[in-house]
Amino acid sequence: MSLHDDLLEKARASGxxxxxxxxxxxxxxxxxxxxxxxxxxxxxxHLSDQCDKATVFRLLQRLSDKGMVRRLGLHERAAYFTLxxxxxxxxxxxxxxxxxxxxxxxxxxxxxxxEEIRQETGFVDLYHELEFFGRCPKCASA
Amino acid sequence: MSLHDDLLEKARASGxxxxxxxxxxxxxxxxxxxxxxxxxxxxxxHLSDQCDKATVFRLLQRLSDKGMVRRLGLHERAAYFTLxxxxxxxxxxxxxxxxxxxxxxxxxxxxxxxEEIRQETGFVDLYHELEFFGRCPKCASA
DNA sequence: GTAATTGCAAATACTTTGCCACGTA
DNA sequence: TACGTGGCAAAGTATTTGCAATTAC
Numbered sequence: 001m002s003l004h005d006d007l008l009e010k011a012r013a014s015g016x017x018x019x020x021x022x023x024x025x026x027x028x029x030x031x032x033x034x035x036x037x038x039x040x041x042x043x044x045x046h047l048s049d050q051c052d053k054a055t056v057f058r059l060l061q062r063l064s065d066k067g068m069v070r071r072l073g074l075h076e077r078a079a080y081f082t083l084x085x086x087x088x089x090x091x092x093x094x095x096x097x098x099x100x101x102x103x104x105x106x107x108x109x110x111x112x113x114x115e116e117i118r119q120e121t122g123f124v125d126l127y128h129e130l131e132f133f134g135r136c137p138k139c140a141s142a
Numbered sequence: 143m144s145l146h147d148d149l150l151e152k153a154r155a156s157g158x159x160x161x162x163x164x165x166x167x168x169x170x171x172x173x174x175x176x177x178x179x180x181x182x183x184x185x186x187x188h189l190s191d192q193c194d195k196a197t198v199f200r201l202l203q204r205l206s207d208k209g210m211v212r213r214l215g216l217h218e219r220a221a222y223f224t225l226x227x228x229x230x231x232x233x234x235x236x237x238x239x240x241x242x243x244x245x246x247x248x249x250x251x252x253x254x255x256x257e258e259i260r261q262e263t264g265f266v267d268l269y270h271e272l273e274f275f276g277r278c279p280k281c282a283s284a
Numbered sequence: 285g286t287a288a289t290t291g292c293a294a295a296t297a298c299t300t301t302g303c304c305a306c307g308t309a
Numbered sequence: 310t311a312c313g314t315g316g317c318a319a320a321g322t323a324t325t326t327g328c329a330a331t332t333a334c
Contacts, residue, residue: 016313021314
């Protein structure tokens with residue numbers, strides 16, 4: 001079963017209806033494998049073209065409520081949304097010039113600290129976000 | 143020399159004029175010791191009351207250009223701004239319910255990874271942001 | 285005196301909601 | 310059929326800019 005089918009199934013199981021917009025959004029997020037803005041998703045080829053941004057927005061909201069999507073702030077004015085896959089954590093490397101976003105594959109070194117914070121502060125539902133910003137080689141040489 | 147004076151001096155040295163608004167903003171940021179939004183700064187007691195938000199915005203922009211302030215996205219719709227002190231790096235713990243923001247005093251475990259990324263990717267001017275999100279004990283029990 | 289800075293107001297950008305039509309279950 | 314969902318359009322919130330008046334140097 002593909003990632004896309006898996007996600008769709010999960011969304012269905014959590015109460016969402018199987019609509020074109022839902023499929024399009026899940027496909028788009030899964031294909032790109034990086035956080036995307038509402039605008040990007042709304043104009044993301046194939047099926048998404050047909051979806052109003054309000055629809056995409058509300059779907060992302062629902063998916064976020066179900067814990068399948070997370071909303072990020074990455075310095076841009078627009079919010080970013082990314083798939084939340086069980087057991088998968090991802091950090092990002094972002095170019096402050098051209099805005100490119102790429103996932104970092106190195107293991108995240110923060111989990112230990114997160115555990116300490118959980119115990120010392122009593123915070124619950126703890127998670128973290130880690131982003132690296134800089135200028136990519138291409139932008140740096142330009 | 144106080145932190146405030148130190149900052150003012152630095153701002154002056156980098157070409158900014160010594161105005162009421164500049165002083166007010168530096169004071170406010172230094173006093174609060176945490177990221178603040180444009181709205182917070184604009185209505186931050188004492189002197190800041192007198193500053194238009196456009197003024198505060200443009201000053202933050204200039205301070206950011208000079209490397210004295212950094213702009214953060216912390217999940218809220220509004221952007222946050224924080225002082226950038228030489229040699230000081232700060233991570234934050236944020237309550238997703240009440241929005242409280244507190245600095246984490248534990249040493250940041252990310253510098254090693256940052257160095258690896260610098261070397262492997264060729265990114266320059268690299269820095270990172272690390273935030274922990276969760277619900278604080280007060281909100282969790284409510 | 286000159287150039288940076290300010291305030292006000294308007295423009296822009298992005299997000300969020302209301303309402304009724306529509307499609308899925 | 311019933312209720313979640315979709316599209317359109319409008320409202321809301323935050324950011325950003327234009328311009329003339331003011332202020333720091």
